[in-house]
Amino acid sequence: MGNCISCISSDIQVYGDDFHENCLHIVERGHKVGSVHSRRGARGLNQDAAILHEGYGNTEDGVLCALFDGHGIYGHKVSMFVRNQLPALLLNQRSSLGWDEACVVSSFEAMDEQLKQFEHVDSTHSGSTAVVVIKQGADLVIANLGDSRAVLGTITEFGVQATQLTVDLKPDIIAEANRIRDSKGRVFSLENEAHITRIWQPEEDIPGLAMSRAFGDFNMKSYGLIAIPEVFHHRLNSEDHFLVLASDGVWDVLSNEEVVSAVWSAENREAAAAAVTYRAHAAWSQTFPSARPDDCTAICLFL
Template sequence: MEDGAFCGVFDGHGKNGHIVSKIVCKRLPSLLLSQRNALARTYTEVNDNTFQNDIERIDGELRPSKNFHIWKEACISAFKLMDKEVQLQKKLDSSCSGTTAVVIIRQGEDLVIANLGDSRAVLGTITKNGVTAIQLTTDLKPGLPCEAERIRNCNGRVAALKQEPHIQRVWLPHDDSPGLAMSRAIGDFILKNHGIIAIPNIYYRHVTSNDQFIILATDGVWDVLSNDQVASIVWAADSEQAAARAVVEAATTAWKKKHPSAKVDDCTVTCLFLQKKQHVVVPVET
């Protein structure tokens, strides 16, 4: 991508979630680019008022370029197509398996973030108090009122297990399964008629000289480390790879302390430095 970068994190769940996440990781970038190029040929003008209203802006200051609208539509279209491609995999049972997806697209000073599920994107920016973490995405879980409303309107059930009262899950109307802990995903087709969707939330940020890095990580990291803790770890690292590895190590240690008898949840991290020449971004995971 000219004058830009793309990176993503995909967190599989269920019996075949690791397969689904690998398929999405390999295929989604090319789908996004092809959808973007197709839309760029058809969009000649976009009304400025459309941009003003049809967007979730993180910084609240600068209006995004018209290129954002194309990327937004491309993301939504590509995620839907990706979901369909997974469903059409004849030798893959993804009825109760799927993946989250959080991706960052940077072109110049424009930052587009697409999020599906409970992975998260966090920005590290410099303020008078030092490095500060800004959460770029919302964790899309069944406990969110708007997500729960959609699920219940589709006859899905939202409820927590007695042993995990703090975790809301999605269940079939008349069966205590599968208990999905996120409200959007690629895959999980048994719940696609009951409110689980593959439509990402899209966000925009104008990158400034104060913005230093972006962290993409699975929920296993955010369950045990705060945004500020992770930002501090990344700020102290010399490279993207070292930063990602340090976050994974810190999250793994925190998991073992917090849940000594439990299996460590998947902790996958990708870091993108904004104020230096872009490097190849390699995810680090447990």
């Protein structure tokens, strides 16, 4: 997919609007610390966006990994706008002690408000999920909004082990469904896709979102959809080897263990993210032969 771009810049916008046609390698002092790769599906424009930024927070060991999966007619614009704006909002909300849950939640709420006021993107019926990881030394702050996912690869005596760090926030989670129904939204599956639970407006069969939290989608914000992330913390140890963030196009067809295995068996760190997206793309034709593959994007950060 296009050309790979090498970068040692500490600029927060690591790559430009050609992301959808390119993969990216990040270099730190001559060593590859991670890779990003996106493979467009068969549903139109690639609506995924991502950032992998070293030196985040003006610290040598600071890293920001973030992945945004857009949906709706302007989903590609929403995901790109959030990718370009959220890192700065997170920095502005950071306290003297770093990022606690209140700081992260405030940043996400401010991001949603900015998106609502942004005249050049109509996000009434379009939105984006987000999974964000901030690494400061051995500490990870993880924020999740929607159904993208973060997974940790840990070395054990039996090989590499996958640990899921986030919860997929979908309408089939009881607490999520209850919140939506309490706000008069509806939660149900269509007859021809009983395995997918969606959310709908009270009187109309729209929009049919398969996630329960997202930026944008302001037509559903009165009916239980929220832009408040779940925030987790994780303390790294010496056995934690790499981190994978991926959009639901990957997780729909690959297990945590399969994704971790793809990274572990990749030729090198630079090829790790591409190994995940190519394996996911191949799995779509096997798992859902009559379906159009979704966009598949992965970030791999080696720890």
